Amino acid sequence: MGYFDTTTSFAIILLAAVIHASFQLSVSVLTLLSGHALGRKAARNRLIKLVDGFVIGAGMMTILMLSTLGLIFTSSLPDGIPRILWAACCGASIGVGVAVWLFYYHAGKGTSLWIPRGFADFLSDRSKHSKNTAEAFGLGMTSVFAEFLFIFAPLSLTALILTGLPQHLQLLGVGVYSAVSLLPLVIVGTLIKGGHKLSTIQRWRENNKRFLQFTAGSGLLILGIYVYVEQVVQVGGV
Amino acid sequence: MGLAIDVVKRSGRRPSERFDHEKLLRSVHAACLSVRTPEGEAESTAKNVTYAVILWLENKPVVTSHDLRRLASAHLERYHPDAAYIYQHHRIII
Secondary structure (H helix, E strand, C coil): CCCCCHHHHHHHHHHHHHHHHCCCHHHHHHHHHHHHHHHCCCCHHHHHHHHHHHHHHHHHHHHHHHHHHHHHHHHHCCCCCCHHHHHHHHHHHHHHHHHHHHHCECCCCCCCECCCHHHHHHHHHHHHHCCCHHHHHHHHHHHHHHCHHHHHHHHHHHHHHHHCCCHHHHHHHHHHHHHHHHHHHHHHHHHHHCCCCHHHHHHHHHHCHHHHHHHHHHHHHHHHHHHHHHHHHHCCCC | CCCCCEEECCCCCCCCEECCHHHHHHHHHHHHHHCCCCHHHHHHHHHHHHHHHHHHHCCCCEEEHHHHHHHHHHHHHHHCHHHHHHHHHHHHCC
16 A cells, blocks of 8 residues: 655655754754863763764664654554644644744854753753763754754654555665754764864854755745645545 | 952842852853864963953953853953854854
């Protein structure tokens, strides 16, 4: 009962993962975590363990969230996904896309994000106090969960598409989505472990933040509209 | 160096505290280390910046933490622009 053919399904999953990857909270937290570790003269091995722990934690949370959504959809809707759910998820994607265009970053300098300030302070404080791999792992998980408001749309559409694929392809889909969404963290982590300056990384992020914001917002709009037309308008025979 | 200067905190919600030059020194030092500055250079930069801030603070009974940060940033910019960038931005990364 596939909703799209396999190639289209994976193309959509890839687009959703790229959109997820363009969100910046986890990268911001990783930058802070590394800055604090370097600032307290952490040994290179310690820094590597912290960065790896963080990235693995973020990956684990992504897999858990995607699998949980998939499980909820398959177990609660054994007769297939109703059009109303497709429409709701597409609406969320379009709405969040517009919100990302308008609000994703706070106005002014820096890469300060549109999340409650209390929560941003909490993450900032935790990044300062994360001194071992387990704490970094937990911080990685928390940073992904904290962005749930924004990543809900690509996650839910991916989960819906995965429910229509055979089991072995579902696993592959979860793997592809998680791997692609983690790419920015892996790249930034590799740069940090390789000895690059945080100031260079952060400057690049700040200089390109509007582009990333535009890409994420546009991607969500395209994703939402495409799936809506395919699954709500055409399937419904409008 | 026990300067009797009250530092009014950023939001105004937390109580003011006495100026602690060690705290300033540590924060500048950490900013230098976070951009991979060698230990010796980080130490001397932190000392120079802290000294410049202490000079500016003379005869001032009260100062805001924002002013301290702004001034330290300006001095750090002269010695180490990369460290100054991180020092200025670490609160606006998230």
